[in-house]
Amino acid sequence: MELVLFWVFAAICIGGAINLLAQKHPINSALSLVVVMASLAVEYLLLGAEFVAAVQVIIYAGAIMVLFIFVIMLLNAGEEPHGGKTSLVAKLVGLPALGILAVMLVWALTAQAGGSVAVAGAEPGPPQVIARLLFNDFLLPFEVTSVLVLIAIMGAVVLAAPLQPHHAAKILAAQAGEGGQS
Amino acid sequence: MTPNEISYSHILPEVVLSVFGMLIMLAEPMLGERASRKPLGYLAFFGTLAAGAATLYQAQYPGFAFWHMVHVDAFSTFFHLLVIGVAAVVILSSLDYVEEETVHAGEYYGLVLLGAVGMCLMSSAVELVLIFVALEISSIATYVLTGIRRKNAAGAESALKYFLLGSFATAFFLFGVAMMYGATGSTDIPNIALTLAKGSIPGLVYVGMALMFVGLGFKIASAPFHVWTPDVYEGAPAPIVGFMSTAPKAAVFAVMLRIILQTGAPGWLYLIWGSAALSMTLGNLGALLQTNVKRMLAYSSIAQAGYILVAFTAAPQEATSAVMFYMLCYAAMNVGAFAVITFYSGKDERRVHLEDFAGLGATNPLLALTLTIFLLSLIGIPLTGGFLAKFYVFQVALKANMVWLTIIGVLNSAVAAYYYLRLVVAMYMKPAPEGAVRVAAPLPMKIALLAAAALTLYLGIVPTGVLSYTTEAAAQLLTAPAVKVVTGQ
Numbered sequence: 001m002e003l004v005l006f007w008v009f010a011a012i013c014i015g016g017a018i019n020l021l022a023q024k025h026p027i028n029s030a031l032s033l034v035v036v037m038a039s040l041a042v043e044y045l046l047l048g049a050e051f052v053a054a055v056q057v058i059i060y061a062g063a064i065m066v067l068f069i070f071v072i073m074l075l076n077a078g079e080e081p082h083g084g085k086t087s088l089v090a091k092l093v094g095l096p097a098l099g100i101l102a103v104m105l106v107w108a109l110t111a112q113a114g115g116s117v118a119v120a121g122a123e124p125g126p127p128q129v130i131a132r133l134l135f136n137d138f139l140l141p142f143e144v145t146s147v148l149v150l151i152a153i154m155g156a157v158v159l160a161a162p163l164q165p166h167h168a169a170k171i172l173a174a175q176a177g178e179g180g181q182s
Numbered sequence: 183m184t185p186n187e188i189s190y191s192h193i194l195p196e197v198v199l200s201v202f203g204m205l206i207m208l209a210e211p212m213l214g215e216r217a218s219r220k221p222l223g224y225l226a227f228f229g230t231l232a233a234g235a236a237t238l239y240q241a242q243y244p245g246f247a248f249w250h251m252v253h254v255d256a257f258s259t260f261f262h263l264l265v266i267g268v269a270a271v272v273i274l275s276s277l278d279y280v281e282e283e284t285v286h287a288g289e290y291y292g293l294v295l296l297g298a299v300g301m302c303l304m305s306s307a308v309e310l311v312l313i314f315v316a317l318e319i320s321s322i323a324t325y326v327l328t329g330i331r332r333k334n335a336a337g338a339e340s341a342l343k344y345f346l347l348g349s350f351a352t353a354f355f356l357f358g359v360a361m362m363y364g365a366t367g368s369t370d371i372p373n374i375a376l377t378l379a380k381g382s383i384p385g386l387v388y389v390g391m392a393l394m395f396v397g398l399g400f401k402i403a404s405a406p407f408h409v410w411t412p413d414v415y416e417g418a419p420a421p422i423v424g425f426m427s428t429a430p431k432a433a434v435f436a437v438m439l440r441i442i443l444q445t446g447a448p449g450w451l452y453l454i455w456g457s458a459a460l461s462m463t464l465g466n467l468g469a470l471l472q473t474n475v476k477r478m479l480a481y482s483s484i485a486q487a488g489y490i491l492v493a494f495t496a497a498p499q500e501a502t503s504a505v506m507f508y509m510l511c512y513a514a515m516n517v518g519a520f521a522v523i524t525f526y527s528g529k530d531e532r533r534v535h536l537e538d539f540a541g542l543g544a545t546n547p548l549l550a551l552t553l554t555i556f557l558l559s560l561i562g563i564p565l566t567g568g569f570l571a572k573f574y575v576f577q578v579a580l581k582a583n584m585v586w587l588t589i590i591g592v593l594n595s596a597v598a599a600y601y602y603l604r605l606v607v608a609m610y611m612k613p614a615p616e617g618a619v620r621v622a623a624p625l626p627m628k629i630a631l632l633a634a635a636a637l638t639l640y641l642g643i644v645p646t647g648v649l650s651y652t653t654e655a656a657a658q659l660l661t662a663p664a665v666k667v668v669t670g671q
């Protein structure tokens with residue numbers, strides 16, 4: 001039963017991912033992403049990782065998707081022009097590479113069948129186990145993520161924040177100086 | 183000291199760099215609206231000096247910390263000093279550039295320091311999850327720095343291109359990590375090595391290794407993952423190109439050395455062989471056609487990544503030592519070359535074409551002389567670091583019977599001489615055009631240039647000290663480290 005459910009939701013997940021790429025309207029793509037996220041959550045649940053499944057629903061299917069949809073609506077994004085010419089490189093190199101990757105994956109997974117490796121300490125489990133891992137073994141990556149978030153905030157400020165009046169004046173002055181020189 | 187505890191001395195340089203990065207962000211609003219932003223630059227430079235001192239202090243306490251997440255040894259110390267040194271030179275050479283080109287001086291210096299945090303962590307991390315987070319820190323910092331010139335269309339284009347392709351590549355790396363975890367049950371590199379050494383290698387490991395190579399290959403701009411390089415280097419601010427063509431690459435090479443050599447790396451030899459040959463050939467042929475000096479150096483950096491990859495085909499210890507030495511030489515000469523370009527290109531980087539450099543030897547002797555040293559070293563002329571680095575790489579490759587790869591490499595070095603020398607010829611043999619500018623380098627820029635030039639010559643003339651250090655570091659890297667026991671259960 002669980003195996004059947006696993007394959008069903010795996011198929012739904014992949015179908016959603018393909019639909020995400022195929023849709024022309026950003027809202028349709030975003031909604032396909034919800035399908036992907038939700039079916040992934042089911043897969044986690046089937047694998048016994050209840051905590052990760054719950055987090056997946058709350059954060060990805062919930063919070064992040066709402067943000068996505070808000071942004072799309074605020075930007076008033078319309079239908080994307082699709083199609084046109086596909087690049088020759090993509091056809092000649094990309095598709096064979098995709099094929100090779102798929103064959104490699106299938107080969108690797110079938111060669112693996114029967115003798116799957118027992119994963120030490122990876123037994124999915126209750127939040128206590130995850131908490132103990134997160135605040136002991138994985139404390140450093142967890143803390144260092146704060147630097148990552150800080151950099152992302154700085155990036156948003158640098159690339160997107162509106163320029164202050166005195167900044168604009170400086171840029172204008174620089175451009176005027178340049179015009180005078182050339 | 184047990185490996186399973188919090189030990190700040192093992193991440194001290196990273197802590198120091200983060201603290202200075204944040205101090206700069208706090209200090210910027212205190213400066214007046216129209217005040218010079220140079221004090222921030224000096225604060226950042228002081229931060230790199232402090233981080234360098236912290237690295238030397240840290241080197242006295244080798245070993246694991248944070249539950250086998252980081253390992254301090256001569257290898258990590260070397261790459262820490264390399265990254266921090268590059269950051270210091272870049273900050274010195276940016277002081278005047280930042281005044282003219284960007285309104286985000288605080289973020290500029292802050293991002294350089296915080297990006298260096300990620301690069302430093304990559305060189306001491308022995309766990310794939312931490313490596314991934316550190317790689318993201320360094321990558322996102324460079325994406326933002328690429329686009330920091332807000333009003334420059336080429337800058338915005340290159341930042342977007344770099345960001346999209348870079349995220350794609352990081353996804354490959356992460357996917358590879360997941361495969362490795364699936365195959366070996368661990369993300370800890372010594373543990374993976376132990377599992378692989380024990381018995382038959384599952385097919386999944388090959389897939390994981392290949393995917394990780396795609397992700398890392400993108401970051402070092404090796405062919406066939408190099409397509410982004412010329413456009414991004416052309417649009418990014420010149421000092422930042424000097425930074426991102428050396429420091430993150432050094433960190434990624436450190437990661438590759440750890441992953442490939444410690445795990446024994448099934449299947450990587452063919453990937454590396456192909457990628458090295460392609461990088462050298464495509465990089466050098468591409469560079470022949472360029473007239474924009476930044477684009478030319480972009481292709482040259484692809485080729486240089488290829489030379490470094492050649493070293494990976496050698497025996498582990500020699501390979502490590504050769505890669506470390508080459509990386510140090512490459513960092514000195516490339517950062518130096520971009521410092522010259524930063525300074526000479528002028529406002530809005532208008533003088534970056536080959537003809538703009540005509541007659542530089544007469545108008546700006548110091549700039550021309552230092553640039554010549556860097557270019558000769560990039561070609562690999564004796565008495566420069568570049569010569570010994572190349573010699574050493576090809577020697578260890580030959581020892582490992584990589585005859586064809588060495589032949590390809592040597593032929594490529596000959597081709598490369600043409601485009602580097604073209605620039606030297608333009609500087610010394612062509613008359614300066616009408617109205618050539620004579621620019622006086624300010625003191626920090628002079629210090630940065632002379633330091634890079636001195637290091638390039640030093641490595642070419644008395645390399646023994648550095649070489650014995652890299653040999654020692656290689657030995658330390660390859661002695662089997664203790665294996666971690668997961669405590670979560």
